[in-house]
Structure formats: structure tokens, C-alpha cells
Amino acid sequence: MSDTLPENDLRAQLLSAVPFAAHLGIAFQEAGPERVEGTLPWSPELCTAGGVLHGGALMALADTVGAVCAYLNLPEGEATSTIESKTNFLRAVRSGTARAVARPLHVGGSFIVVQTEVYDDQGRLAGQTTQTQAVLAPRSK
Template identity: 60%
Template sequence: MTDISAGPTGAQLFATMPFTEGLGVQVLDCRPELVRSRLAWREDLCTLGGSLHGGALMSLADATAAVCAYLNLPAGKQGTTTVESKTNFVRALRSGHATATSTPLHTGRSFIVVETEIRDDAGVLVAKVTQTQTVL
């Protein structure tokens, strides 16, 4: 496990999630107001017809939103966990990268709500996710 006690970097936060690291998620930007990461299309992450599997896209969104929620924790709190996630898939991704951008919609004492958009390399919307994280 990565030590994040001295102010974690984006790479350190993502590294605390072995599943996401195993998927090959790359950190692009990591600030409280915006977290961006991406996942490369790979054949072993696809479903029928060469489309990136929805579960892979949801994992990308969940991890990116979790880091965004973590960066917006109230003082003295140590973490969050997902309690609700709603995904709308609007198109398939069959090549390139899926880039997730997460922004906080609400940063309260008990819950943090994060919105994530996933776009392809051309900037076209692939999925939209709204997620609620409970503050631990």
C-alpha cells in the first residue's frame, strides 16, 4: 500500500487501488476541483464487437470519482466509499482511450457527490456517471 500521509499525488491515490492499477488507468490531472484519468482500449477489456466493456468504463469512472471525493474530504476525515453510482452509456468505444473527468457536485460532511464524464479521443461523450460517496 502506498503511503499518502504527506499529501498524496494523483498517481499515489490511484496506486492505492490495485484493481484500477491492474486495468492500466493513467492519471492525467489531479486537483480537488477536477480529476482526469484515462484507460486505453484493449482487446482483453472488450465485449462483443470490440467495444470497451461497460464494467471497464464503470471502473474507470468509479476510481476517478473516488479520488475526486478523497481530495474533497472534510477536515479530519480519512476516506470515502461508494454508496450509489448511476451510469448512462451513450456510445461505444472501439479504439483509442476513454478519458474520465470527475468534478464535485456536492462536498458535505456526510456525503460527497461527484459527476464523471467519459469521452473518447475526439472528445465525444461515451458515458456520464453520477456517484455518491459516503464520508468515513
């Protein structure tokens, strides 16, 4: 995928590469190697008891946005896969839209470490995810 595409085209291509994220309603507002931002609207279908956005939905948002950040930092032709992810939940998301912002902490030849912060619609920190992504060389056929 080229990072020279117009911004809207790049975001659309990234989302189409992750159909699960599109199914959940995740959208990208920004996508670049230094910062990726995505959102997930609250909906009753994504909630647990009491109208709270399910932690798994928030983790899917953080994992998707973080993985895209890692992907945009890969050398040409290489792929990535999450090998470790840790999330701390700090507050419930009960309405509005959750927003995730991912930034690389380390970009290396074998691993990329990304930190993703998830905010509620009032801008309060709702969670933080740190994930390690493996840098995968192309497989020979």
C-alpha cells in the same frame, strides 16, 4: 495523503492506493479537489463483442476517477466509500483511449456527490456517471 506533494507523486500515490485501477491500465493526468482526470486505453482484453470496450471497464474508470475526486475533498483523517453510482452509456468506445473527468457536485459532511463524464478518443461524450460517496469518520480501535 497530502495534496502538497508534487503532482506526479500525488498521482502515483493515488494509483498505488487502487491496485485494481492500475491492473486495468488506468492512469491519472490530473488530480485535485475540483477536477480529476484519468484515462483507460482500449485493449482487446477489456472488450465485449465486436471490439467494444466493456461497460464494466468504463464504469471502473468512472468510479475510480470519481472516488479520487471525493477522496481529495475529504476532511483530514476521514475516508470514503461509494454508496450509489448511476451510469448512462451514450456511445461505444471502439478504439483509442477513454478519458474520464470528475468534478464534485456537492461536498458535505456526510456525503460527497461527484459527476464523471467519460469521453472517447475523439472527444465525444461516451457516458456519464453520478456517484454518491459516504464520508466516513475514522474507526476507533
